[in-house]
Amino acid sequence: MSQQPPVRSTSSPPPRPDASMSLLTNVMDHSLDDGYAEAAARRAEGGKGLPSTLRAKLGVGAALLLAAVVVTIGAAQARISAPTLAKERQQLIDRINAETSAADTLQKNVDTLRDSVGAKQREALEKHGGDQAELVSLLAGATAVKGPGVKLVVDDAKQTTTGGGNPREKQGFSDTGRVRDRDMQRIVNGLWQSGAEAIAVNGQRLTALSAIRAAGDAILVDNRPLVPPYTVLAVGNGQKLSTAFQDSPDGQYLHVLQQNYGIRASISAQDEVRLPAAPSLIVRTAKPQNTGKGKGTS
Incomplete structure (x- = not known):
């Protein structure tokens, strides 16, 4: 008779007694987070690295120092160029004042000459206008x-x-x-x-x-x-x-x-x-006037 091979059991092995406590087992086996462990390992290997807060402080300090240098240089340049700009500005002001004064003087001369011409015209009008001199002077704006x-x-x-x-x-x-x-x-x-x-x-x-x-x-x-x-x-x-x-x-x-x-x-x-009287009057036309003593003009 042939002997049959033993029949292997297909049932799974019995579970571990602590299988129901896998979460607690994991916490015990890995008491330190992996990320913290890696960071600690890197710090241990480096040994000489600066803390991140110190590096940030050094960076801010360097930026402030650079800004201070830029402001200082700008102020120095402005202080150097200030006298030149002030001198040029004063020169422009002096030129404007001089030209304004010259224009005012010319305007006064024009007004004086205009008044003189107007006075002579009014005098001539009163002298040769006869009885209508006042009326003509009024209508012409001479008085x-x-x-x-x-x-x-x-x-x-x-x-x-x-x-x-x-x-x-x-x-x-x-x-x-x-x-x-x-x-x-x-x-x-x-x-x-x-x-x-x-x-x-x-x-x-x-x-x-x-x-x-x-x-x-x-x-x-x-x-x-x-x-x-x-x-x-x-x-x-x-x-x-x-x-x-x-x-x-x-x-x-x-x-x-x-x-x-x-x-x-x-x-x-x-x-x-x-x-007021008109500043000046312009004589457009003139004609001879017969005075009774011969021909003449006025």
Whole structure:
């Protein structure tokens, strides 16, 4: 009879008694975390490495030292160049002051000559004007005048800008709230048409030859720039002149500027206004005058 091989048991070995305590076993076998162990090993091998906090402190200190060096060098350079810049600035200031003084002197000379010419013209007008000399002098603006009238003050809007904007009613204006030369022309012409006998704008007496023009945003009267607010003085029947102007088309035009563009304006009747004489008068034409003693010219 053949003997059969022994049958091997396929059952698994019995579990360890401590199998149910694997977590506690692992903690006991690995009491130190692996990461800490590796770090400790590296420190032990290096031996001479600096702590990370000390390296950070050294880095911050080096950065502060570098910043201090840069600031020191910049301050030293500024201190060296300061005298040169101050000298150049002072030279520019001196040049500006000198040129301004020279311009003021020339302007005074021009004003003196203009007054002298105006005085001689008025003297000649009084001498040869006969009975109408005073009237002609008044109409020509050659003499100062005073009397009842109106005071009209016109100023830019509170919030104004320069340049750009839409045209104001196709009149070539910029919608900026600024008083323009065309505005002032209409105001002055409206006062003339309402019965004004003499007009001055910011102390500039207007004559039949006066021109109101613009240079950029500035208004020129006889080539002299005016600064807002613009004070217009007109001699005439105060209350009547004020009412007539406000009812005129030019007065309504000024009202539209107030309503639509914020331009400020006020008008009031005055018991007395004083207007200076025109700075100078230009004689355009001359003709012979028969004095009765022969032919001559004046």
